[in-house]
Amino acid sequence: MKLRVATYNIHKGVTSFAGRPRILALKQALAQLDPDILFLQEVQGRHDSNALRHASNWPQQGQHEYLAGDTHHAAYGMNAVYDHGHHGNALISRFEIASIRNQDVSDHAYESRGILHCVVPIEGVEVHCYVIHLGLFAGGRRRQIDALIQAVSTSSPPDAPLLIAGDFNDWTNQLSRTLYQNLGVTEVFDQPQPNARGVMHGLRRLGGLSAPIRPARTFPAMMPWLRLDRIYVRGFRVEMAEVLKDGPWARLSDHAPIVTELQLA
Secondary structure, rough: OEEEEEEEHHHHHOOOOOOOOOHHHHHHHHHOOOOOOEEEEEEEEEEHHHHHHHHHHHHOOOHHHHOOOOOOEEEEEEEEEEOOEEEEEEEOOOOOOOOEEEOOOOOOEOOOEEEEEEEEEEEEEEEEEEEEOOOHHHHHHHHHHHHHHHHHHHHHHOOOOOEEEOOOOOOOOHHHHHHHHHOEEEEEEOOOOOOOOOHHHHHHHOOOOOOOOOOOOOOOOOOOOOOOOOEEEOEEEEEEEEOOOOOOOHHHOOOOEEEEEEEOO
């Protein structure tokens, strides 16, 4: 079974500057991307101010429901709540979502964070999906990763296929080794991609050296430099992984999405 999986921080469906709506264009772009399972962060479940200000360019339902449309199922984990609305993580799936659980892992009062856990049955196999958006401070991220490891260990069988994806804010890649050791996952860019190019890549191949393991650059979208977004997998073979940074993707959000094609092992 081949799956097309993507992760994307959509910045609440508005531009970084002036807060202009991008949610309609986001839906069109994601429809062309056509993922089977989509991990989303900074999803606006409700925003009364934007709904009034941009009445003709703002959906009546939550962004997760709007982006799912009639073809996909949606789950939403509300994390940050304020006077005029709320936002959080979401999972959009072509397959039915059997169960949904949202766990609060906020490390302090100024950042509301959560882990959204969804079980998605695919051809008789339960795939456990965890959508995550870690905090901005290193100490908090370490504690949130510990909470993620505990959540995965207690809510899914040890041999269950896993998809863990989102915005990890881990630009120095300090957390991957902990996940590898405790959960037996790999990141989709761990393996050299078939289309990898460049002088250094060629020299490594001639010298019989493997490519260094580095997550992809995804932020800022217009010129990705920081390695913030990840897709970790267990029980899947990675056939392709790519950062989408050209065309509309450079201006729809402040992050660039990652898309990968996986084969269920």
